[in-house]
Amino acid sequence: MAKEIMIQRPDDALLSAMSDGAFHAVRCDSRSGWLAQRLKSIGSSDAAAVMGRSPYMSEIDLWEKKRSSEISESEENEDMRRGHASEPLLLSLYSVETGHGVLWGDGIVLRSKRMPFMSATLDGIGVDPSTGEPYIIEVKSISRKGDDWTEDSVPVHYYLQVLHQLSVTGWKKAVLLARFCRTECGGDSAYERCYHFDRADLEKEISSLEKVEEKFWNECVVGGIRPAVRVPEV
Numbered sequence: 001m002a003k004e005i006m007i008q009r010p011d012d013a014l015l016s017a018m019s020d021g022a023f024h025a026v027r028c029d030s031r032s033g034w035l036a037q038r039l040k041s042i043g044s045s046d047a048a049a050v051m052g053r054s055p056y057m058s059e060i061d062l063w064e065k066k067r068s069s070e071i072s073e074s075e076e077n078e079d080m081r082r083g084h085a086s087e088p089l090l091l092s093l094y095s096v097e098t099g100h101g102v103l104w105g106d107g108i109v110l111r112s113k114r115m116p117f118m119s120a121t122l123d124g125i126g127v128d129p130s131t132g133e134p135y136i137i138e139v140k141s142i143s144r145k146g147d148d149w150t151e152d153s154v155p156v157h158y159y160l161q162v163l164h165q166l167s168v169t170g171w172k173k174a175v176l177l178a179r180f181c182r183t184e185c186g187g188d189s190a191y192e193r194c195y196h197f198d199r200a201d202l203e204k205e206i207s208s209l210e211k212v213e214e215k216f217w218n219e220c221v222v223g224g225i226r227p228a229v230r231v232p233e234v
Helices: 012-019 031-038 044-050 059-067 078-098 156-169 203-222
Strands: 023-027 101-104 108-112 124-127 134-142 173-180 191-198
Touching (some): 012 023, 012 108, 031 108, 044 059, 044 156, 044 203, 059 203, 078 101, 078 124, 078 134, 078 173, 134 156, 156 173, 156 203
Parallel strands (some): 134 173
């Protein structure tokens, strides 16, 4: 009988060893606690808004959210519920197919020590069996695929999310595992794509993102300066 793969959350000792001094972990016992932690920093899903590239939130929206002491949460839609429920299943399947160890990052906020205003909650943490090194696994459950998904490229807001995660963790690699659901495929069979990111190729982009996020945090969030309205190019 095949061994059942159960995706577990990492304990504090393992997270500390994996951090190599780059971050410290905050374990949240509730979603409200996790949301409260996110108010204290720029999370990976906030990175695109800081850069003015988010389809869901503007810089001003993010600024108002970070300046507020109130915990607010967008209403969870069906796509969000399905995506969250599928995470441990897709991580389990990835572990079975690759032979890599996989841990679930749900409810754990990683705070950068070098850039304390940056944090990340990882969907998954992979462990390369040949080197023992950890790497990022970001899981996306896609119900409506746009033209910005190709065989070798992902939407820019997801790309910025991965760059942010690489900055926080200091790790060398990241994988974005995208599952294109049956709803996207017209009720036919679903399919997956796996996108790989190597930190060595992305240092310039990571540094640029860090500078913009640092300015946004220090000037806008801490300093209280409202971000300027972005004027679209014509």
